[in-house]
Amino acid sequence: xxxxxxxxxxxxxxxxxxxxxxxxxxxxPFNAGRAQGAALKVGVLLPRSGYQAGIGQDCQRGxxxxxxxxxDLGLPSLQFINADTESNVxxxxxxxxxxxGEGAQLLVGAFDSGQSSAxxxxxEQKGIPFVINIAAAPPITEQxxxxxxxxxxxxxxxxxxxxxxxxxxxxxxxxxxxxxxxLAENDTFGVAMQKAIPGVLPKFDxxxxxxxxxxxxxxxxxxxxxxxxxxxxxxxxxxxxxRLNDAILLTRELIKQRWTPVMILSMGPGWYEDQxxxxxxxxxxxxxxxxxxxxxxxxxxxxxxxxxxKVHPGVNLNTNHVYTxxxxxxxxxxxxxxxxxxxxxxxxxxxxxxxxxxxxIGPGIQFDAKGQNDKILGGGIQNRNGKLITVAPGAASNGKxxxxxxxxxxxx
Amino acid sequence: xxxxxxxxxxxxxxKTRDQAVPADIYLNVAVGGVLTGLVYxxxxxxxxxxxxxxxxxxxxxxxxxxxxxxxAITLFTAFHLDxxxxxxxxxxxxxxxxxxxQVRLINPFITRPDYMQFLLLVAVGIIIVNGLxxxxxxxxxxVQVSYAxxxxxxxxxxxxxxxxxxxxxxxxxxxxxxAFFRYTRHGTAIRACADNYTGxxxxxxxxxxxxxxxxxxxxACVGAAGVMLLLIxxxxxxxxxxxxxxxxxxxxxxxxxxxxxxxxxxxLIGLTEAxxxxxxxxxxxxxxxxxxxxxxxxxxxxxxxxxxxx
Numbered sequence: 048x049x050x051x052x053x054x055x056x057x058x059x060x061x062x063x064x065x066x067x068x069x070x071x072x073x074x075x076p077f078n079a080g081r082a083q084g085a086a087l088k089v090g091v092l093l094p095r096s097g098y099q100a101g102i103g104q105d106c107q108r109g110x111x112x113x114x115x116x117x118x119d120l121g122l123p124s125l126q127f128i129n130a131d132t133e134s135n136v137x138x139x140x141x142x143x144x145x146x147x148g149e150g151a152q153l154l155v156g157a158f159d160s161g162q163s164s165a166x167x168x169x170x171e172q173k174g175i176p177f178v179i180n181i182a183a184a185p186p187i188t189e190q191x192x193x194x195x196x197x198x199x200x201x202x203x204x205x206x207x208x209x210x211x212x213x214x215x216x217x218x219x220x221x222x223x224x225x226x227x228x229x230l231a232e233n234d235t236f237g238v239a240m241q242k243a244i245p246g247v248l249p250k251f252d253x254x255x256x257x258x259x260x261x262x263x264x265x266x267x268x269x270x271x272x273x274x275x276x277x278x279x280x281x282x283x284x285x286x287x288x289x290r291l292n293d294a295i296l297l298t299r300e301l302i303k304q305r306w307t308p309v310m311i312l313s314m315g316p317g318w319y320e321d322q323x324x325x326x327x328x329x330x331x332x333x334x335x336x337x338x339x340x341x342x343x344x345x346x347x348x349x350x351x352x353x354x355x356x357k358v359h360p361g362v363n364l365n366t367n368h369v370y371t372x373x374x375x376x377x378x379x380x381x382x383x384x385x386x387x388x389x390x391x392x393x394x395x396x397x398x399x400x401x402x403x404x405x406x407x408i409g410p411g412i413q414f415d416a417k418g419q420n421d422k423i424l425g426g427g428i429q430n431r432n433g434k435l436i437t438v439a440p441g442a443a444s445n446g447k448x449x450x451x452x453x454x455x456x457x458x459x
Numbered sequence: 460x461x462x463x464x465x466x467x468x469x470x471x472x473x474k475t476r477d478q479a480v481p482a483d484i485y486l487n488v489a490v491g492g493v494l495t496g497l498v499y500x501x502x503x504x505x506x507x508x509x510x511x512x513x514x515x516x517x518x519x520x521x522x523x524x525x526x527x528x529x530x531a532i533t534l535f536t537a538f539h540l541d542x543x544x545x546x547x548x549x550x551x552x553x554x555x556x557x558x559x560x561q562v563r564l565i566n567p568f569i570t571r572p573d574y575m576q577f578l579l580l581v582a583v584g585i586i587i588v589n590g591l592x593x594x595x596x597x598x599x600x601x602v603q604v605s606y607a608x609x610x611x612x613x614x615x616x617x618x619x620x621x622x623x624x625x626x627x628x629x630x631x632x633x634x635x636x637x638a639f640f641r642y643t644r645h646g647t648a649i650r651a652c653a654d655n656y657t658g659x660x661x662x663x664x665x666x667x668x669x670x671x672x673x674x675x676x677x678x679a680c681v682g683a684a685g686v687m688l689l690l691i692x693x694x695x696x697x698x699x700x701x702x703x704x705x706x707x708x709x710x711x712x713x714x715x716x717x718x719x720x721x722x723x724x725x726x727l728i729g730l731t732e733a734x735x736x737x738x739x740x741x742x743x744x745x746x747x748x749x750x751x752x753x754x755x756x757x758x759x760x761x762x763x764x765x766x767x768x769x
Contacts, residue, residue, distance in 0.1 A: 096597035096696075096697065098695070098697075100596075100597035100598055101598055104598060261740075262742045262763060263736075264744070266701075267744075269495060269691065270741075271619065272491070272736030272737050273735050275483070276736070292693065299608065299659065302608040303608055303609070303617070303619050305612070326603070379521050399580055455608075
């Protein structure tokens with residue numbers, strides 16, 4: 048058996064080791080300081096391609112304005128690692144795993160309930176905090192997850208506020224439709240809304256009845272049949288749950304089939320999106336959207352509006368920007384308070400969030416035990432001359448509603 | 460099959476009881492379905508022509524259509540050129556594209572196993588989709604022509620102007636293609652290549668040249684269909700694979716290799732989707748199109764107008 052070289056402890060070696068230890072101990076706090084000063088790595092998952100690409104790209108604008116606004120608020124900087132869910136649940140799941148593998152310390156996303164559910168499972172499994180920007184399906188925060196937080200109302204909350212705001216508008220204009228036809232896309236969000244609306248409607252004693260519910264594929268390329276069927280019901284108004292592309296398709300078909308309902312009451316995204324306004328021009332005016340929105344009178348909303356005008360001139364501030372920004376605000380605020388990028392410390396800090404000077408409508412951002420911000424409120428928005436006017440609730444409004452919808456064939 | 464009829468009857472009774480759908484709505488939806496189906500048919504015609512002659516299944520068919528759509532969008536955005544005006548020039552560009560693809564890529568694969576040809580064209584499709592993503596991004600794009608929102612009213616019938624223009628153009632292009640194959644020497648030669656490969660070689664036809672010509676014609680067809688569809692639908696790079704699938708459904712229903720079959724299949728699928736959306740539920744439109752396909756495969760595997768294998 049070969050004999051290995053024996054090492055002996057000498058005074059010189061001991062002194063060198065001791066000095067190294069002291070040096071390391073002395074530097075350690077500065078290292079810790081650097082760790083806190085380093086940017087938090089945030090994985091941003093959005094549907095940047097596929098049928099939700101338009102909205103995913105719009106959400107990205109909220110990310111684009113975040114760095115400057117967070118700096119102005121005195122919050123630590125974030126390092127963004129972007130990922131594309133391709134509007135697909137399975138891709139969302141694999142991209143979340145990939146981001147965590149690449150060192151993401153917190154995840155934000157993903158606009159869609161199905162994709163957010165998939166990401167939530169991954170985040171919980173890996174123990175990485177996930178702040179949902181936009182997703183309304185209630186089950187996401189009903190699973191007992193410890194690392195999943197949602198600063199966005201659930202479908203029942205959206206409906207509750209939508210009906211309250213609708214009644215406020217009906218009272219303000221002194222008119223209301225007696226019947227509606229309900230057009231809804233059949234993805235996770237749309238199906239959740241379809242299930243919830245019939246149950247919620249009677250509780251709010253709404254003035255209208257639903258004559259027919261027409262469900263359609265959100266990736267549909269032609270909605271002429273859907274509009275023909277809706278028109279055939281003879282309903283006074285349209286109640287819709289849609290996305291961007293189908294909102295554009297529905298409007299085109301309404302014009303082509305020469306039908307202007309008394310009003311379009313949208314219970315989801317699509318109708319207030321910038322691309323909707325730009326694509327349809329004068330035909331985009333009039334629809335009322337009831338959605339989680341921002342209070343235009345709040346200080347942060349004005350700061351976001353100004354930042355957006357600088358980075359993306361001509362784009363109206365909307366839900367996608369505000370809620371994506373607020374998800375990042377929550378991350379930066381928690382990182383500052385946690386003083387660490389440790390996932391558990393971050394999750395604990397997010398749970399203790401109390402941001403009152405936010406942008407969205409309501410008293411602010413706080414999370415309940417399930418990780419849900421249950422204080423958030425929706426708003427009523429009307430498209431007018433290419434701008435978005437908040438018409439309800441009164442406390443957060445910056446204009447009065449216009450009723451009814453101007454006939455499409457009389458728009459100059 | 461026996462159980463299906465009462466089920467349909469029950470659904471119809473419920474529908475009638477709940478709310479009567481005016482008869483003009485059926486007419487409007489049926490006409491819309493036929494018009495859309497004609498454009499679908501032209502798109503599938505290209506696939507059928509290519510398979511009928513070259514015996515290559517073009518898995519990049521829908522992707523080639525989106526390529527033509529993006530050419531039309533670029534011309535419209537840059538020079539405000541109406542897609543219908545640009546139909547012939549874009550179809551010509553697609554002809555050249557198809558010709559080059561056949562000469563440079565597919566001809567060397569003609570004698571190789573089928574799966575190699577499939578993979579080659581799947582790869583071409585993926586390259587087109589990703590190339591378009593890089594060049595144009597994932598956003599939905601459309602053209603805003605002056606007649607985009609126009610419709611014609613004839614009594615109770617309201618006809619979408621863009622669908623009508625697209626359908627008329629589809630009929631004209633299809634008729635031109637039929638005439639080319641029926642009455643020109645080149646068309647006759649191509650049909651000879653399709654009927655008897657060895658015989659065509661024996662009589663001195665440059666078969667590979669005619670294959671390239673045929674693939675070019677197929678590409679021109681799908682290019683023309685893409686330009687017309689652009690008036691009806693918005694485009695994203697991801698649209699291609701969905702239309703490849705649709706083209707397959709149509710040509711298999713109509714009869715793979717049969718030109719009249721492709722048009723008939725397009726109209727049948729367009730009409731089926733439209734009526735299924737009205738009579739049942741719009742979200743199940745595609746299900747009915749696939750149900751037609753399954754029925755055809757069960758009852759007449761060669762397609763409605765396909766030739767029975769000897």
